[in-house]
Amino acid sequence: MEYLGRELNQLSVNDNFNFHPRCRKLNSVHICFADDLLMYCRADLISVKFLNEAFIIFSKALGLQANLEKSSLYITGVADHTKEELLKELGYAAVSWETICKPHATGGLNIMDLCLWNRTAILKQLRNIARSKECLWIPWVHTYFIRRQRIEIVQIPKSASWVVRKILAARNWILQGQVSHDLKFIVWLAIHKRLATVDKLVKFGIQIPRECAYCGLTDETFSHLYFDCQITKDLVIQDWETKVRWVCLMAKKKLGLAEIECSVFGMLVYIIWRELNRIRFQHGKVKDENVLREIVMHMHIKGQTRATWQCALQQLHVYP
Numbered sequence: 001m002e003y004l005g006r007e008l009n010q011l012s013v014n015d016n017f018n019f020h021p022r023c024r025k026l027n028s029v030h031i032c033f034a035d036d037l038l039m040y041c042r043a044d045l046i047s048v049k050f051l052n053e054a055f056i057i058f059s060k061a062l063g064l065q066a067n068l069e070k071s072s073l074y075i076t077g078v079a080d081h082t083k084e085e086l087l088k089e090l091g092y093a094a095v096s097w098e099t100i101c102k103p104h105a106t107g108g109l110n111i112m113d114l115c116l117w118n119r120t121a122i123l124k125q126l127r128n129i130a131r132s133k134e135c136l137w138i139p140w141v142h143t144y145f146i147r148r149q150r151i152e153i154v155q156i157p158k159s160a161s162w163v164v165r166k167i168l169a170a171r172n173w174i175l176q177g178q179v180s181h182d183l184k185f186i187v188w189l190a191i192h193k194r195l196a197t198v199d200k201l202v203k204f205g206i207q208i209p210r211e212c213a214y215c216g217l218t219d220e221t222f223s224h225l226y227f228d229c230q231i232t233k234d235l236v237i238q239d240w241e242t243k244v245r246w247v248c249l250m251a252k253k254k255l256g257l258a259e260i261e262c263s264v265f266g267m268l269v270y271i272i273w274r275e276l277n278r279i280r281f282q283h284g285k286v287k288d289e290n291v292l293r294e295i296v297m298h299m300h301i302k303g304q305t306r307a308t309w310q311c312a313l314q315q316l317h318v319y320p
């Protein structure tokens with residue numbers, strides 16, 4: 001190890017070698033403990049080359065080689081292409097964390113993914129709250145924070161503890177997955193005017209009350225539901241055909257604000273249909289305020305994973 005130390009110390013007089021930013025003042029490039037060796041430098045190709053060459057000289061002189069299977073390489077603070085260059089230079093291959101966490105039988109190392117574990121534990125608590133499970137703290141959360149509102153739309157109280165806010169915010173993970181799946185299908189049906197409104201069901205011989213479930217004033221048809229109904233007209237879409245053409249045009253442009261508008265349109269179509277069924281089959285009630293809050297919330301959740309939305313969402317800086 002003294003021989004290795006001498007080889008590595010020569011790097012300190014090499015003008016092209018860059019120390020690890022936090023080790024320059026100590027002129028340090030390695031730490032050795034028993035048979036463990038840690039070497040470090042700035043994550044650039046030239047420095048890594050010099051460090052590797054110094055180790056190879058030592059390795060050839062003494063016949064000691066590093067076991068690649070027991071060695072790890074940590075690279076941070078650089079772009080992906082630099083990372084790939086460094087991996088290639090050193091003969092390593094990048095393995096995703098997801099692969100490492102798989103069971104042995106499927107090629108992983110069976111390492112527990114703590115982020116996933118934590119997420120699951122939080123969702124389990126959210127499920128307990130949603131099901132009003134009999135446990136002292138759950139009635140307490142309902143009494144003080146949820147107050148008979150729906151968990152999907154209840155405003156997360158700032159006065160609640162960090163833990164309660166975190167658990168309630170976990171609904172976003174579920175809503176995002178669930179809504180986007182149902183939404184695509186409903187909007188697709190609506191654009192093709194294939195939603196199973198009452199007039200269509202009656203043609204198939206299904207016996208069902210014909211009145212619009214929202215207003216009860218006239219027969220439920222697609223056009224009544226989306227253009228004429230007294231209850232939904234504040235939410236929608238005055239000229240369906242023009243709006244659909246515009247949305248199709250905007251959807252191709254991949255611009256933040258245009259994408260948000262398309263997404264709002266999709267949410268409106270989806271929510272009007274979903275609430276209609278909730279009223280009809282579960283005797284629910286629709287409130288404009290709740291619908292708008294849900295849409296805004298959905299936009300913000302969706303925007304978290306879309307870089308092009310960030311700027312536009314800041315302009316629409318509203319959160320229910």
Ligand SMILES: [Zn+2]
Pocket residue numbers: 212213214215216217218224225228229230231
């Ligand atoms: Zn109506």
